[in-house]
Amino acid sequence: MNLAQQNRRIAWRLWWAAALPALLVLLVLALGLVERHRRDVTAAWQQRAVASAHQLAASSAFALFADNREAMERLVEATRASDAQLLGVALYGPDQRLRGLSGLVRITPAMLTDHDLVTVGADDIVVVAPVRQHMVTGDDWFGPVGEAAVAAGAPLGHVVLRLDLSGLQRDRRAFWGWALALAVLALAVAAVLAYRIAASVTQPLAHISDVVLRIGQGDLTARAQPRRRGILEPLGEGVNAMADAVASHQAQLEQRVQDATQELRRQKDEAERLVRVDLLTGLATRRAFTEQAQAEVLRAHRYGEPLALIMFDLDHFKAINDSHGHAVGDMVLAGFGRVLAAELRQVDAIARLGGEEFVALMPRCDVAAARQAAERVRAVAEQQRLQHHGHSVVLTVSAGVALLDPRDAGWETLLARADAALYEAKRGGRNRVVVALPPAAPPPGPRV
Numbered sequence: 369m370n371l372a373q374q375n376r377r378i379a380w381r382l383w384w385a386a387a388l389p390a391l392l393v394l395l396v397l398a399l400g401l402v403e404r405h406r407r408d409v410t411a412a413w414q415q416r417a418v419a420s421a422h423q424l425a426a427s428s429a430f431a432l433f434a435d436n437r438e439a440m441e442r443l444v445e446a447t448r449a450s451d452a453q454l455l456g457v458a459l460y461g462p463d464q465r466l467r468g469l470s471g472l473v474r475i476t477p478a479m480l481t482d483h484d485l486v487t488v489g490a491d492d493i494v495v496v497a498p499v500r501q502h503m504v505t506g507d508d509w510f511g512p513v514g515e516a517a518v519a520a521g522a523p524l525g526h527v528v529l530r531l532d533l534s535g536l537q538r539d540r541r542a543f544w545g546w547a548l549a550l551a552v553l554a555l556a557v558a559a560v561l562a563y564r565i566a567a568s569v570t571q572p573l574a575h576i577s578d579v580v581l582r583i584g585q586g587d588l589t590a591r592a593q594p595r596r597r598g599i600l601e602p603l604g605e606g607v608n609a610m611a612d613a614v615a616s617h618q619a620q621l622e623q624r625v626q627d628a629t630q631e632l633r634r635q636k637d638e639a640e641r642l643v644r645v646d647l648l649t650g651l652a653t654r655r656a657f658t659e660q661a662q663a664e665v666l667r668a669h670r671y672g673e674p675l676a677l678i679m680f681d682l683d684h685f686k687a688i689n690d691s692h693g694h695a696v697g698d699m700v701l702a703g704f705g706r707v708l709a710a711e712l713r714q715v716d717a718i719a720r721l722g723g724e725e726f727v728a729l730m731p732r733c734d735v736a737a738a739r740q741a742a743e744r745v746r747a748v749a750e751q752q753r754l755q756h757h758g759h760s761v762v763l764t765v766s767a768g769v770a771l772l773d774p775r776d777a778g779w780e781t782l783l784a785r786a787d788a789a790l791y792e793a794k795r796g797g798r799n800r801v802v803v804a805l806p807p808a809a810p811p812p813g814p815r816v
């Protein structure tokens with residue numbers, strides 16, 4: 369179920385919650401009113417019918433007493449003519465025989481009792497009322513029937529009235545119509561009010577639900593708008609506060625991740641730098657030099673250019689360490705690194721291979737120039753005087769020079785020849801430069 373459907377369901381429930389009590393109250397009120405009205409009107413019509421019957425009874429008492437049939441006929445006719453709602457009027461004598469009739473009445477002899485009898489039908493009211501003796505004045509006491517009746521204490525006769533109820537039914541229908549119209553109107557008002565009540569809850573709820581959904585989908589800028597929060601203001605504020613907290617937490621996390629990434633990158637760069645740069649001298653390490661030397665050897669072979677390599681080794685460096693300490697030894701190494709950097713060209717690749725061994729690769733440089741450069745370095749190093757605790761440290765350096773031969777497969781061969789020349793320099797008394805001979809020609813192949 370999506371959000372819109374859910375909101376509609378909540379709206380309907382709230383609508384019913386607000387409208388149902390109103391509907392029930394309206395229904396009970398309408399039914400009560402109608403019933404009350406029906407009873408009141410019926411009672412009024414009954415009273416009216418009974419009053420008319422009593423009036424006729426009083427008027428007809430003498431005629432009954434005198435058994436004057438003509439008078440009785442006139443009386444019933446006149447009575448019926450006086451009221452358009454009378455469907456029938458009848459007079460019965462004490463012997464329960466009909467004395468006068470106008471219109472239509474339907475009764476049984478059992479209904480002629482000594483008290484009023486009212487029968488309410490669907491369309492009519494029938495009233496049967498006895499005619500009493502006291503309704504006749506004293507002077508009128510004569511006649512055989514009247515005398516007999518008086519003697520027996522029985523009624524002088526009965527009047528019967530039948531009243532038309534169709535007018536009442538019309539009134540009732542009209543009343544129902546009004547009640548229905550009022551109920552519909554009240555219902556419409558209740559429906560509108562219920563809708564507004566439900567909307568006052570569902571609209572803010574829908575807005576806040578939408579905001580929560582967007583936050584859940586990662587939109588941390590989503591906020592419940594003040595004018596759309598309505599009566600759910602505290603909930604909207606709570607959601608906004610939660611979104612603020614989540615956004616701030618996320619920003620902190622992102623910052624931490626960014627910081628950690630930068631730190632990792634810095635450490636990686638530093639590690640790479642340590643691998644490629646010798647900390648003591650600032651020169652390239654063996655690893656960095658190897659990469660550069662391989663490239664230079666390939667280039668020299670490709671273009672047929674000369675490539676020279678000088679290997680330096682400090683003389684009696686162990687003795688410097690032993691007599692002045694390791695820290696002074698380090699200073700001597702760093703100082704020699706500076707000499708190399710100052711005396712050789714920028715295009716030359718200079719590195720500390722390890723310990724007190726240094727190397728310089730010189731592109732487009734023939735053996736004479738390389739030897740000259742090695743001599744220059746040796747001479748400058750010899751003149752360096754490092755002062756330490758009143759003693760000056762004397763440094764000499766030996767060097768082996770080799771030139772790349774077209775038969776050299778890689779720089780390691782070149783280095784090996786320079787190393788051999790360096791060994792010769794050491795063997796020859798140190799503080800000197802020895803140039804390596806080109807590699808020996810391969811022995812001639814067998815003659816065919």
Ligand SMILES: Nc1nc2c(ncn2[C@@H]2O[C@H](COP(=O)(O)OP(=O)(O)OP(=O)(O)O)[C@@H](O)[C@H]2O)c(=O)[nH]1
Nearest residue numbers: 681682683684685686687689694695697698723724
């Ligand atoms: N201070 C310092 N000494 C180092 C470093 N690396 C190597 N050494 C020392 O350099 C010395 C090299 O000694 P050896 O290989 O005998 O060479 P040497 O004393 O120079 O003798 P020759 O090369 O034959 O003249 C050793 O005592 C190593 O401990 C370093 O980074 N700093």
